[in-house]
Amino acid sequence: MFLQEPEPTRGDLNFSVLGFPVRVHPMFWLMTALMAWSGGEREQPPQELVIWLGVVFVSILVHELGHALAARFFGGQASIVLYQFGGLAMHYPQPRYTWQRVAISLAGPAAGFLLAIVTMILVGATGHRIEFVLDWNPFRWKKIEGLNAALAVHFLMFVNVYWGLFNLLPIYPLDGGQVARNLLVRYDYQDGLRKSHWISVITAVALAVYVWVDSDGQRMLTVLMLGFLAFQNYQELRSPWGSRNPW
Template identity: 40%
Template sequence: MIAEPQPTPYDLTFRIFRFPVRIHPMFWLTTLLTGQTSLQRESPLPLLAIWVAVVFVSILVHELGHAFAFRWFRADSRVCLYWFGGLATSNNPPGRPWPSIAVSLAGPGAGFILAAIVFATNRASGWSVQSLYTYEAYYQLMWVNLAWGLMNLLPVLPLDGGQVCRQLYRIGGARRSEEAALKTSVAVGAVVAAYGLMDYLGQPRALFNEIPSELRFQSLFTTVLFALLAYGSYQALEQLRSYSPWESSYDDTPWRRR
């Protein structure tokens, strides 16, 4: 899930702020699937279109945050949107831990800034109450950039929080920082998936009734996503344990291994 997908004839490509951007067709498909609840509401097609537009803008802003951070450290960068999100990659990324952490945090940070702009403009003009569609756009922009941004900071690989966790283990002098990061990813991913499943099933009700709705998943998609991330980290951990010290380094980040 951290590898850049192969180009297809159906990719949409363009440049923004001199960064090459490529949108894989699976990005549109998964975005439509995650917005399928719009089809159960009044005016389903316009609401679904708003959802797709919000996800596109939000994830593009997120990846541009990474891209600008790469540029700050004099590294080239390109952006690809695909599957459940996107990827900003570089051929010459910063190899030191602190710059790598800055690059990882720049993505969620850009999303938080976008949410702050949306919130401030709405407070100033009240544009969100003009119609159902403007309210939907406001709500979805705040949800995607805040809730997804915070979720992305969980120490689960290959999310940005997982990348930060890996670098913090390196800074802390962990003997096998990659192995420690993967163990953390497996544990946290499994706990989040279990939490999401229980919330989705509504059990135990006494527990989840006390949790604010903003902190509840109630989404089978989120549950499956974190279960897959935990399993992927487990597979990577088993593969890492099979490596000989002379064949691979425990401390290489994914972008340095490519």
């Protein structure tokens, strides 16, 4: 379900970037707006939502372009869909070697980290500085003139660094989960798939409990999403054909 492309709708936005066809499903905007609404405990100025939608749109597109460019580098073709679960870069044919598939998975988060670095350089070029501190929000910067610019920088750093790191968790079908699955199946064809689902379940449940306790029940959307991922992987483990015929 997670990796399936949604049906085309009349509300779709279609265009192409660097030769890759891109489709934006209307649910993408709805879910992204819902995230902004669920995360705010204070009064939000209306332009905040517009900046948030813009930043998430650009960031997820850059992430998926990372996957698509890597797939093209290994001789494949790719197309991109932004939908309710974020983004999806479909590419074919699957490259032959495990390391190539792993590289394609890692290229998404890597593109996001690169965008965060570019943001830091641009902020630095205007005479400001972003500092890292170990906290839920690890970025501080000398106040940038204008609320909108400050918000855009804050969102860009948050989405590209945090979502990039989240995506690297070994939970299938996140990018880190795909890496884990590819490596496990490479070294243990019989049992690799089952192991990758177990690692997914354990990681997702442990992190859900941690986020729940650490945030005093606040970050419900993150907890729900981790719970959903754990459940989905558990279902895979129980399905009779899933374990016998992995592909």
